[in-house]
Amino acid sequence: MSLYQKLVAGLLLPLHEKLKGHDTIAVHNAMEKSQWLSPEQLAQLQLDNLRRFLLRIGSTVPYYEALFARLGFDPAELTSLTDLQRLPLTDKATIRAHTEDLKARGASGLKRFNTGGSSGEPLIFYLGNERVSHDVAAKRRATRWWGVDIGDPEIVVWGSPIELGAQDRVRLLRDRLFRTELLSAFEMSEANLARFVQRIRDCRPAMLFGYPSSLALIADYAREQGVPLDNLGIKVAFVTSERLYDHQRERIEQVFGCPVANGYGGRDAGFIAHACPEGSLHITAEDMVLEIVDGDGTVLPPGESGEIVVTHLFTSEFPFVRYRTGDVGVLGSEPCACGRGLPVLASVEGRATDFVTAADGTVLHGLALIYVLRDIPGVDEFRIVQESLQQTRVEVVATGAVDRSDLAQEIQRQFRQRLGAEVEVPVEYLEAIPREQSGKFRYVVSKVATR
Incomplete structure (x- = not known):
């Protein structure tokens, strides 16, 4: 000292x-x-x-x-x-x-x-x-x-x-x-x-x-x-x-x-x-x-x-x-x-809000979706918001000359494999994903109660 x-x-x-x-x-x-x-x-x-x-x-x-x-x-x-x-x-x-x-x-x-x-x-x-x-x-x-x-x-x-x-x-x-x-x-x-x-x-x-x-x-x-x-x-x-x-x-x-x-x-x-x-x-x-x-x-x-x-x-x-x-x-x-x-x-x-729920009621850790996005080329930043059992919204900051239509389809395909074939997966492209009021960043926000 x-x-x-x-x-x-x-x-x-x-x-x-x-x-x-x-x-x-x-x-x-x-x-x-x-x-x-x-x-x-x-x-x-x-x-x-x-x-x-x-x-x-x-x-x-x-x-x-x-x-x-x-x-x-x-x-x-x-x-x-x-x-x-x-x-x-x-x-x-x-x-x-x-x-x-x-x-x-x-x-x-x-x-x-x-x-x-x-x-x-x-x-x-x-x-x-x-x-x-x-x-x-x-x-x-x-x-x-x-x-x-x-x-x-x-x-x-x-x-x-x-x-x-x-x-x-x-x-x-x-x-x-x-x-x-x-x-x-x-x-x-x-x-x-x-x-x-x-x-x-x-x-x-x-x-x-x-x-x-x-x-x-x-x-x-x-x-x-x-x-x-x-x-x-x-x-x-x-x-x-x-x-x-x-x-x-x-x-x-x-x-x-x-x-x-x-x-x-x-x-x-x-x-x-x-x-x-x-x-x-x-x-x-x-x-x-x-x-x-x-x-x-x-x-x-x-x-x-x-x-x-x-x-x-x-x-x-x-x-x-x-x-x-x-x-x-x-x-x-x-x-x-x-x-x-x-x-x-x-x-x-x-x-508890870091977990998502599939359409059939299966509870998944948010990592199941996080690693999907981390492995897709062209995704720089992202946030996953589960609005309901029927809809999970994805916010994406894309890099390079990625084809946004193809990117959205790939995200939707993989998310539906995990959440259910009928789940809506709208993909929103943003310039930047804002942090919370506290300055924290959350990859996953679920509005669906889990037990």
């Missing part, structure tokens, strides 16, 4: 977090130790944290006071993590309907946030300092697994309006001191891609952070232009907020000359899991209980695929209890070779 990094980690970061009212440093120090507990010890820590959390919200949060009374639920009697299943699942509709009653009495400094609503369901919610402290601490711990830390030069390719709208003098000064530079994922034009590549070369960052689609796009541009980026000393590329596809991982690793570390979480659900260098996606078990449920809400065992449900144990000012993320995943059953006792999320298969 350089002298400057010691200054940032030992003085600037603690001062910054203290001024914001966060307990990040103490939480991080505790997490550095607890990650090495045995699975059994971590489960006990989870149970203790869960009981404390439920006791608190049961006496300070109007919604849960009423719910616990109605169910005859006493958190003090919790003896197992499975006791949490006595409480109902929470979804976006629940939070929308009870937003004010979900605020703890006496909570101060709550900050209003929202999700981008990529599934058609934007959500307004609130975060307190407790939750933010734990998320920042968990992220820092995961960053350090890869030999980098706060104060190392970092390039961030991001597009959240919250981050981009906060570029005031204080934020710019903080980023400068912490050696973080933000590039806008909203502006992925060819001119900006050239500028981004040059900034990465000039900055020579120790780490990259961003959407996998954005980093892959920058990597593609650099490769096409013959600009080397694998000789800059980049140690790791952290990606999150979108599904990481194999072809994106390969492209980023090849062009930047570094491993890709996948992270999973959300502004609403928190910092859920992050990959270690051994390749396991470790759940932040000190902070949350993660369950996998089927379409009826029944909890599934490790190894079975279902919706990811999280209870964040440090959201007592605006609780997230058994919150349905809308993502599909699988819990692991084997410990990681890295030696950490943190449980493993074997896979995150994408959002």
Whole structure:
């Protein structure tokens, strides 16, 4: 660690977090130790944290006071993590309907946030300092697994309006001191891609952070232009907020000359899991209980695929209890070779809306259609929108002198083989496919409910 990094980690970061009212440093120090507990010890820590959390919200949060009374639920009697299943699942509709009653009495400094609503369901919610402290601490711990830390030069390719709208003098000064530079994922034009590549070369960052689609796009541009980026000393590329596809991982690793570390979480659900260098996606078990449920809400065992449900144990000012993320995943059953006792999320298969349904009801992962388009010459960019069982629309950016009529017929032929012979497959040609409001990019959007 350089002298400057010691200054940032030992003085600037603690001062910054203290001024914001966060307990990040103490939480991080505790997490550095607890990650090495045995699975059994971590489960006990989870149970203790869960009981404390439920006791608190049961006496300070109007919604849960009423719910616990109605169910005859006493958190003090919790003896197992499975006791949490006595409480109902929470979804976006629940939070929308009870937003004010979900605020703890006496909570101060709550900050209003929202999700981008990529599934058609934007959500307004609130975060307190407790939750933010734990998320920042968990992220820092995961960053350090890869030999980098706060104060190392970092390039961030991001597009959240919250981050981009906060570029005031204080934020710019903080980023400068912490050696973080933000590039806008909203502006992925060819001119900006050239500028981004040059900034990465000039900055020579120790780490990259961003959407996998954005980093892959920058990597593609650099490769096409013959600009080397694998000789800059980049140690790791952290990606999150979108599904990481194999072809994106390969492209980023090849062009930047570094491993890709996948992270999973959300502004609403928190910092859920992050990959270690051994390749396991470790759940932040000190902070949350993660369950996998089927379409009826029944909890599934490790190894079975279902919706990811999280209870964040440090959201007592605006609780997230058994919150349905809308993502599909699988819990692991084997410990990681890295030696950490943190449980493993074997896979995150994408959002429920990343799956499509054939006319006969068969549920297919969006990859079944993505790889069709990736293998057709002349398709540069694309997005698949399943409007109904009877219609799946395809948006295409075509390159070169491709015959658009022939291209459309080939797309329709292959899609109908997978979705059904009678399915309508209109193909729309665009100059560019816009990103979502958040700056993310989604290859597949399904408006058909799957179970």
